[in-house]
Amino acid sequence: MHIALKSVSLSLLAAGLLTACTTPPGKNNYLDKTYKITILHTNDHHGRFWPNADGEYGLAAQKTVVDKVRAEVKAEGGYTLLLSGGDVNTGVPESDLQDAEPDFRAMSRIGYDAMAVGNHEFDKPVPVLMKQRGWASFPMLSANIYQDGRRMFDPYAMFNLGGVKVAVLGLTTDDTAKMVNPAQIQGIEFKSPIAEAAKLVPELRQKADIVIAATHMGHYPDGLHGVNAPGDVEMARAVKGIDLIVGGHSQNPVCMKAENVRDDAYVPGQPCAPDRQNGAWIVQAHEWGKYVGRADFEFNNGKFKLVKYQLIPVNLKKTVATADGKTEKVPYAELIPEDGKLRTFLKAYQDKGQQELGVKVGELSAKLEGDREVVRSRPTNLGVFVGMAMMDKTQADFAVINSGGIRDSLPTGPVSYRDVLKVFPFGSTLAYVDLPGGEALDYLKAAARMTPGAGAFAQFAGVRLRIEGGELRQALIGGQPIDPAKTYRMAINSFMAAGGDGYPKLNQHPGYVNTGFVDAEILKDFVAKHSPIQAARYVPGDAVLRR
Structure with a gap:
């Protein structure tokens, strides 16, 4: 029956x-x-x-x-x-x-x-x-x-x-x-x-x-x-x-x-x-x-x-x-x-696992900045580094990271897994969303409105942005203007995808995929892959300008 x-x-x-x-x-x-x-x-x-x-x-x-x-x-x-x-x-x-x-x-x-x-x-x-x-x-x-x-x-x-x-x-x-x-x-x-x-x-x-x-x-x-x-x-x-x-x-x-x-x-x-x-x-x-x-x-x-x-x-x-x-x-x-x-x-x-957290996973030429007062107020090299790690894992075109999810810096010299876990202690998972150009632009506009000082303040990788008074005036992905007819892959974390920190909710979007990979594990692997890491390569420069 x-x-x-x-x-x-x-x-x-x-x-x-x-x-x-x-x-x-x-x-x-x-x-x-x-x-x-x-x-x-x-x-x-x-x-x-x-x-x-x-x-x-x-x-x-x-x-x-x-x-x-x-x-x-x-x-x-x-x-x-x-x-x-x-x-x-x-x-x-x-x-x-x-x-x-x-x-x-x-x-x-x-x-x-x-x-x-x-x-x-x-x-x-x-x-x-x-x-x-x-x-x-x-x-x-x-x-x-x-x-x-x-x-x-x-x-x-x-x-x-x-x-x-x-x-x-x-x-x-x-x-x-x-x-x-x-x-x-x-x-x-x-x-x-x-x-x-x-x-x-x-x-x-x-x-x-x-x-x-x-x-x-x-x-x-x-x-x-x-x-x-x-x-x-x-x-x-x-x-x-x-x-x-x-x-x-x-x-x-x-x-x-x-x-x-x-x-x-x-x-x-x-x-x-x-x-x-x-x-x-x-x-x-x-x-x-x-x-x-x-x-x-x-x-x-x-x-x-x-x-x-x-x-x-x-x-x-x-x-x-x-x-x-x-x-x-x-x-x-x-x-x-x-x-x-x-x-x-x-x-x-x-x-045994706790002991192994102290083992070296990589080495840094200089500090990657994740201190609260800095990462929540302006672009940092750690924001770029984390974004690139997310992009590398998902083959994404760009990444957006809420600065409140970054809880510490990575120190100069040897880096252990415990150091990585201080940056990402929450166990959020990596996600990506395939978005039409118009939707990608809308999301970047929402991210641009997140004010300095807040945990929602965005760190970026893979984009060039000009923001005036919280409004997005110019946006490039991969160095090119956003094409409304093109599909772009954006890497974010599962917290943001669920609407965390006031971001648009995307975990029900038809283009959404939660990879299941934990953010700290991804960061650890990226550190190991690119070690010894030259911090100068991740300086944000003028990629994101706010006025």
Whole structure:
């Protein structure tokens, strides 16, 4: 039966009354009874093996959640699978410096059953990825990644849950080829995941009673994917026969408030209605292990019914005002204790990562200026340097950086990763937007209005601007006048893209892409690439003149 999400109330979801039927079952035998099957899922972990400064998420607390659910389901005679939508790599230095070894080893200890390969699994050379496969006790799946003409990973894995055969198919965004260093993927082809699914799903329906796709393709409501490659919605519409899509890549809680309308203001702990397209449920658990998604199904004689779905927040906290006018962080839900053994295991990696932050990554001939009173009042060499690092990573035509995001200078002489983190302590990610000339000009006009002294005051790279009284009078990109008929790529950070510091909101723009790369990591790599750095090369000169 088909149920339009716009007709499903959140109260029905909470009561566990959402149902769906699969396509005809596979050829395997199962008992004439109701099987309880729970699918747990996470995605876009990005190195968050350790809790943040507020005690949110972290794999030791995640293990407590998973263990508790598994015990509950087992006590009721049910079965569980734990799946990841990919992107274990890239996010925090303690993980990045150790090639995500703590993350993969901890996921093995938690007991993941399978994961989709994400685009960030290719951020480092292939030998590192192969080493990570060895650390993982679970299969890394992708049907559409080919190396020298052969599939690089297993396309799917089969699970027997008390006689019910479950196929988990892995798929990876074909945007990967343009999101990673080309030198690191020579001989590797990222074919259309939708085309590969169209070939494999009919085959899997003959082998399995339930077909799940673990994907790293992104959730774009109503299939409006803009410049991104097609995602889960588009695949579900194109390929019949998938029962559940456990997704990742777009880093959203997929909670729908109406048919084809996602609730992008979802609050932790509230009911969450997953998307449904062409008979397939689509779920995604935001990012970083902030949630563990839990989908409770019943399977009976070929019918696969969703009984209840929820996103379990992992120690997420909100800021509230106290009686004395101050603020404090309080949890959205009951605090989850960390698994002691796993925390002890991870503590050694956390300590090692902290030690490695002091290692030299480059050297500077002179200070790159990021002091607050300077960077918020006039163009600086660090503003240019950061902008060029952003442009280099995204192949952008120009970059705009809010000066409030630059928190310190880079010193003369040896530069450590810790020095880099003082410049970018917030963990913002790098984004870019492909804009028609007119829109690029409008954005530069908005940036020009940001007044000196404010955190919104803009630093630039790749442009020449003349600003009078806060109004943009002349603008060149790449030394040329802006052509309204041309498309320009602008690099910004995720904070600005979300409308931070009063900038135009661009994270819903069809040309927007969040690369997922953390700003400090990008800056570190750029320092290392160009070291020893001659500071004189980044003097802003008269590129941006204000009167």
